[in-house]
Amino acid sequence: MSTLVLVFHPHLDDASRVNKRLVEEARRHADEITVVDEYAAYPDFQVDRTHEQRLVETADRLVLEFPFYWYSAPALLKQWEDAVLTSDWAYGNAHALAGKEIQVVTTTGSPADTYTPEGRHHHTMAELLSPFETMVDHIQAKWVKPFIVSGVNGLTDEELDQVAADYVKAITA
Numbered sequence: 001m002s003t004l005v006l007v008f009h010p011h012l013d014d015a016s017r018v019n020k021r022l023v024e025e026a027r028r029h030a031d032e033i034t035v036v037d038e039y040a041a042y043p044d045f046q047v048d049r050t051h052e053q054r055l056v057e058t059a060d061r062l063v064l065e066f067p068f069y070w071y072s073a074p075a076l077l078k079q080w081e082d083a084v085l086t087s088d089w090a091y092g093n094a095h096a097l098a099g100k101e102i103q104v105v106t107t108t109g110s111p112a113d114t115y116t117p118e119g120r121h122h123h124t125m126a127e128l129l130s131p132f133e134t135m136v137d138h139i140q141a142k143w144v145k146p147f148i149v150s151g152v153n154g155l156t157d158e159e160l161d162q163v164a165a166d167y168v169k170a171i172t173a
């Protein structure tokens with residue numbers, strides 16, 4: 001199975017710790033995983049629709065990876081969806097991604113127990129990720145259980161190594 005990871009992190013090469021480590025691990029498995037740093041490709045937000053559509057068509061599984069920002073994704077992922085998932089390609093008279101697996105990978109600063117009805121953020125991650133799940137349903141793709149790394153600030157280097165190994169298993173399983 002081929003996995004395409006599109007990473008949407010505005011500071012992947014400098015300020016990132018967790019996504020940077022995950023991407024480093026994914027790149028060690030270049031035979032089955034391709035990683036694209038979308039902010040590096042489109043610093044001006046001018047997403048190349050045709051290029052991205054061809055790229056996505058080649059993969060069995062598309063992974064959308066991002067640090068959780070304001071209960072959602074960094075802005076370039078929204079721009080990517082608007083530019084790439086066009087009518088009569090993704091939905092409407094054609095469904096180019098029908099049956100393709102799509103998985104969200106995200107990392108959160110807040111711990112998992114804050115994403116509960118009783119917790120500080122009052123909503124679950126499933127609720128907050130529902131626009132992505134609904135998009136996947138609408139384009140007739142297959143929603144794969146998200147891989148969520150919560151409470152990243154407390155992670156030791158050893159724990160992060162384990163998370164990186166689990167991540168590679170999850171995105172290739």
Ligand SMILES: Cc1cc2nc3c(=O)[nH]c(=O)nc-3n(C[C@H](O)[C@H](O)[C@H](O)COP(=O)(O)O)c2cc1C
Pocket residue numbers: 009015016017018019020066067068069070071072107108109110111152
């Ligand atoms: C602009 C911004 C918004 C953020 N919003 C959230 C949020 O809504 N919920 C949360 O749990 N963490 C939030 N965080 C923390 C990031 O999710 C966290 O720093 C990131 O996942 C760490 O990954 P990295 O080491 O790859 O940067 C936010 C951080 C920034 C910079």
